[in-house]
Amino acid sequence: MSASVVDNTVSSGNSSVAIPTDISGQILDLDEDDELEVFSKDTSTTQTDGSSFNASMQTSPASMINQYKFEEEEEDADTKDIFVTVDNPESHVTAIETYITYRVETKTTRSEFDSSEFEVRRRYQDFLWLKGRLEEAHPTLIVHPLPEKFVMKGMVERFNEDFIETRRRALHKFLNKIAEHPIFSSSEDFKIFLTAGSGELTSHKKQGPGFLSRMGETVKAVAAAVRGVRNRPQEFTDMQEYAEAFSQKISSLDKVTQRIVREQKEYLEELKECGPTYALWSQSEQELAEPLKNVAGCVDNCCKETEEQVKHLNDHLIPVLHEYVLCADTLKAVLRRRDNIQADFEGKTEALATKKADRDADSKVLSLAWDSLVGRSPEEVKQQKQQKLKGEIKEMRDELDKAEDRLEWANNALKTDWTRWQKVMRTDLRSAFIDTAERNVSYYEKCLAVWESFLQSQRTDAEGNGNVDSS
Amino acid sequence: VERTSLLKMMEISVAEAEKRTGKNAVNMQETYTVYLIETRPVDAASEGTNPVPDSLWRRYSEFELLRNYLLVTYPFSVVPPLPEKRAEFVWHKLSADNMDPDFVERRRVGLENFLLRVASHPDLSSDKIFYSFLTEENGWKETVFETGFQAKADSRLKALNATFRVKNPDKRFAEMKHYGDELQSVISQLLRVRARAADRLYGVYKVHGNYGRVFSEWSAIEKEMGDGLQSAGHHMDAYAASVDDILEEEEHYADQLKEYLFYADALRAVCRKHELTQYELEMAAQDLTSKKQQREELATGTIRTFSLKGMTSKLFGQETPEQREAKLKMLETQIEEGEELVKERNAECEEFVKSAWVDIERFKEQKDHDLREALISYAIMQISMCKKGIQVWNNAKECFSKM
Numbered sequence: 001m002s003a004s005v006v007d008n009t010v011s012s013g014n015s016s017v018a019i020p021t022d023i024s025g026q027i028l029d030l031d032e033d034d035e036l037e038v039f040s041k042d043t044s045t046t047q048t049d050g051s052s053f054n055a056s057m058q059t060s061p062a063s064m065i066n067q068y069k070f071e072e073e074e075e076d077a078d079t080k081d082i083f084v085t086v087d088n089p090e091s092h093v094t095a096i097e098t099y100i101t102y103r104v105e106t107k108t109t110r111s112e113f114d115s116s117e118f119e120v121r122r123r124y125q126d127f128l129w130l131k132g133r134l135e136e137a138h139p140t141l142i143v144h145p146l147p148e149k150f151v152m153k154g155m156v157e158r159f160n161e162d163f164i165e166t167r168r169r170a171l172h173k174f175l176n177k178i179a180e181h182p183i184f185s186s187s188e189d190f191k192i193f194l195t196a197g198s199g200e201l202t203s204h205k206k207q208g209p210g211f212l213s214r215m216g217e218t219v220k221a222v223a224a225a226v227r228g229v230r231n232r233p234q235e236f237t238d239m240q241e242y243a244e245a246f247s248q249k250i251s252s253l254d255k256v257t258q259r260i261v262r263e264q265k266e267y268l269e270e271l272k273e274c275g276p277t278y279a280l281w282s283q284s285e286q287e288l289a290e291p292l293k294n295v296a297g298c299v300d301n302c303c304k305e306t307e308e309q310v311k312h313l314n315d316h317l318i319p320v321l322h323e324y325v326l327c328a329d330t331l332k333a334v335l336r337r338r339d340n341i342q343a344d345f346e347g348k349t350e351a352l353a354t355k356k357a358d359r360d361a362d363s364k365v366l367s368l369a370w371d372s373l374v375g376r377s378p379e380e381v382k383q384q385k386q387q388k389l390k391g392e393i394k395e396m397r398d399e400l401d402k403a404e405d406r407l408e409w410a411n412n413a414l415k416t417d418w419t420r421w422q423k424v425m426r427t428d429l430r431s432a433f434i435d436t437a438e439r440n441v442s443y444y445e446k447c448l449a450v451w452e453s454f455l456q457s458q459r460t461d462a463e464g465n466g467n468v469d470s471s
Numbered sequence: 472v473e474r475t476s477l478l479k480m481m482e483i484s485v486a487e488a489e490k491r492t493g494k495n496a497v498n499m500q501e502t503y504t505v506y507l508i509e510t511r512p513v514d515a516a517s518e519g520t521n522p523v524p525d526s527l528w529r530r531y532s533e534f535e536l537l538r539n540y541l542l543v544t545y546p547f548s549v550v551p552p553l554p555e556k557r558a559e560f561v562w563h564k565l566s567a568d569n570m571d572p573d574f575v576e577r578r579r580v581g582l583e584n585f586l587l588r589v590a591s592h593p594d595l596s597s598d599k600i601f602y603s604f605l606t607e608e609n610g611w612k613e614t615v616f617e618t619g620f621q622a623k624a625d626s627r628l629k630a631l632n633a634t635f636r637v638k639n640p641d642k643r644f645a646e647m648k649h650y651g652d653e654l655q656s657v658i659s660q661l662l663r664v665r666a667r668a669a670d671r672l673y674g675v676y677k678v679h680g681n682y683g684r685v686f687s688e689w690s691a692i693e694k695e696m697g698d699g700l701q702s703a704g705h706h707m708d709a710y711a712a713s714v715d716d717i718l719e720e721e722e723h724y725a726d727q728l729k730e731y732l733f734y735a736d737a738l739r740a741v742c743r744k745h746e747l748t749q750y751e752l753e754m755a756a757q758d759l760t761s762k763k764q765q766r767e768e769l770a771t772g773t774i775r776t777f778s779l780k781g782m783t784s785k786l787f788g789q790e791t792p793e794q795r796e797a798k799l800k801m802l803e804t805q806i807e808e809g810e811e812l813v814k815e816r817n818a819e820c821e822e823f824v825k826s827a828w829v830d831i832e833r834f835k836e837q838k839d840h841d842l843r844e845a846l847i848s849y850a851i852m853q854i855s856m857c858k859k860g861i862q863v864w865n866n867a868k869e870c871f872s873k874m
Contacts, residue, residue: 024495053604246689252681260679277660280657430872433703433871437867440864448857448861458847
């Protein structure tokens with residue numbers, strides 16, 4: 001799985017480029033170049049070192065299960081019939097641009113797939129396209145976030161290994177979340193994404209709703225948003241409040257964790273000087289030389305462990321928290337879209353009522369004067385108008401029915417997916433926190449062993465010298 | 472701790488510290504701290520009775536006076552150091568204020584340690600001024616000044632001069648002085664690095680307290696996850712709070728290192744005293760040699776060395792035999808005195824080297840023992856810190872599992 005351009009064994013800690021700690025003021029620049037992003041919100045302060053993903057990238061289904069098996073019973077874990085991997089970033093240079101593609105490998109036993117193994121190469125744009133299609137088809141379902149665009153002109157190397165690795169992992173997660181979703185995973189677009197050759201994909205992309213119809217949808221959406229929803233059911237208001245609160249909390253956790261990483265790194269810097277100082281001291285001593293050298297060694301070992309622990313936080317906890325920060329935004333977006341659908345329905349309802357009122361009002365009015373002037377009998381005119389209105393009303397009724405169906409479907413889909421999302425969120429965050437706690441325990445256990453071996457050596461030393469120290 | 476005759480007799484402790492205000496030497500109001508020195512006869516406890524100990528109050532400046540007296544009176548002893556006058560090597564949470572209660576407490580411990588060190592020193596423990604420092608509250612200061620020790624003190628200039636000019640110091644002392652320099656330098660560095668690391672570690676732990684707060688807030692909006700989050704939050708708070716104890720313990724370790732940082736100074740003082748006595752011996756010997764040479768020249772009439780007298784006599788004629796006779800007689804006397812002086816100084820020097828080296832050896836053993844114990848106690852502290860960490864994170868993990 002070695003990349004041709006990117007070496008996955010990146011050492012953690014310092015990347016070769018200095019990344020300022022506060023980059024919030026410089027992120028809004030959007031280039032054509034979308035190849036460079038990390039998993040971050042616009043205004044968060046991020047330094048993900050994203051070093052090599054250790055050991056979990058084998059392609060065998062068994063290891064996949066290990067990676068995604070949750071504490072609680074997950075239906076998919078036993079019946080999972082599709083496994084997707086994203087790896088092997090490669091750089092492509094054309095006359096116009098340079099971009100990165102990733103290998104996407106699929107192994108599946110599903111009957112709707114022609115074969116059981118597929119391997120394709122995809123670039124970020126393709127992922128974006130897939131996400132867009134899924135959102136379009138299911139506006140009130142929750143699509144897992146993609147790593148964001150994050151461009152700083154010239155501040156960060158375009159093809160920085162850490163960024164590419166971080167993005168690769170995020171893309172991998174994205175596809176797997178899609179694969180695990182009961183509705184998305186059977187999407188035709190998803191299938192094509194996984195299996196089509198690049199030419200096939202390009203032509204399929206073109207088949208989507210045209211630009212104009214997309215614009216039309218957008219206009220409608222804006223209109224609906226402006227109109228606002230009148231009678232939002234309480235349950236959706238509750239969801240809105242939850243989404244807001246969740247967004248705040250998860251952002252806080254993200255910031256706290258990043259702060260911890262920063263403090264740990266600074267602690268590490270100071271600690272790195274301790275060991276050498278003890279070693280220096282040992283050179284002036286005779287009896288004390290050995291215990292001092294020993295202590296120096298212990299401190300150095302603890303340094304190594306601290307370094308590993310920081311790396312783990314960076315590589316495992318922070319990406320997950322970032323994902324859910326973006327998820328919170330997705331939740332809010334989904335609720336907005338649902339509101340728009342309801343607003344649309346309400347608007348149509350109003351319009352129909354108005355039209356009906358027109359019709360009723362109209363049947364009573366005899367506008368004799370004008371019509372006799374133009375030579376039509378009042379009865380005729382009335383009939384014509386009534387027919388026209390009847391036609392219009394029927395059309396509007398049909399539209400309204402469709403809107404009602406759409407609304408009902410959207411509501412149900414959202415409710416179901418919301419519940420599903422909450423389960424997944426709970427599982428993901430729980431296992432991320434458990435993982436972190438375990439890692440911290442392991443860190444302390446290793447340091448404990450280091451110091452206990454020192455004590456042991458001092459005891460045996462003392463016994464060897466004939467004086468037993470009771471320590 | 473050596474069981475000197477003093478320690479066999481009494482128990483010594485610095486039990487308390489108190490703030491006082493009063494007028495100082497220039498009649499200005501000042502606030503200072505006094506320390507309660509308690510002494511109690513050793514056999515009292517074994518008899519089953521618990522009599523009230525004798526006690527008196529002393530302030531830091533009196534301890535300094537005592538130590539200066541000991542330095543002058545026992546120049547061949549490595550005199551135990553006092554705890555630092557002002558807080559150094561502080562990190563942000565630690566106060567540099569002398570009135571800060573934590574600083575006062577650590578100083579109280581340091582002063583007690585000082586007294587015990589002196590009391591267990593084979594030579595210093597039998598000193599009368601030391602004894603009355605422990606037992607006579609009033610008039611002690613006057614007693615010290617009456618010893619006239621201040622007059623015996625070597626001026627800095629004299630000592631510095633000797634250091635530069637001495638020709639044949641004992642090699643061992645030169646090495647010891649060099650060792651003292653190195654020890655001071657490396658311990659200073661270690662204390663600095665340790666203080667910075669402590670500062671950072673404090674930050675790491677305290678930030679985890681934010682987890683506690685956010686988990687708690689988050690748990691309010693979740694149904695099934697609420698309990699697990701809430702209790703995990705408590706553990707994060709506990710984790711954040713645990714750093715205070717950890718760093719307080721480490722401060723004890725720092726104090727142990729500081730003691731030997733200051734001991735390095737005392738060690739160097741002994742070496743410098745050797746240089747001074749050696750230098751004075753060399754000066755006396757040199758003086759004697761030149762006087763003997765003068766006598767020879769005068770007796771034989773040959774001028775081997777350039778001297779103003781020689782020149783003037785060349786220019787203005789020889790002196791009379793009577794003058795020469797008188798000069799010779801004077802020189803003889805001076806030579807006799809000079810030889811006495813050299814003998815004296817030589818004896819002093821030898822005596823000093825012998826006593827000082829004994830105490831330096833004693834000091835070395837004490838240092839090796841104490842510092843090794845300090846390193847062991849540091850390891851034990853680290854182990855305790857790790858155990859706490861394991862416990863907290865295991866607890867947190869339990870809570871997370873219930874999420």
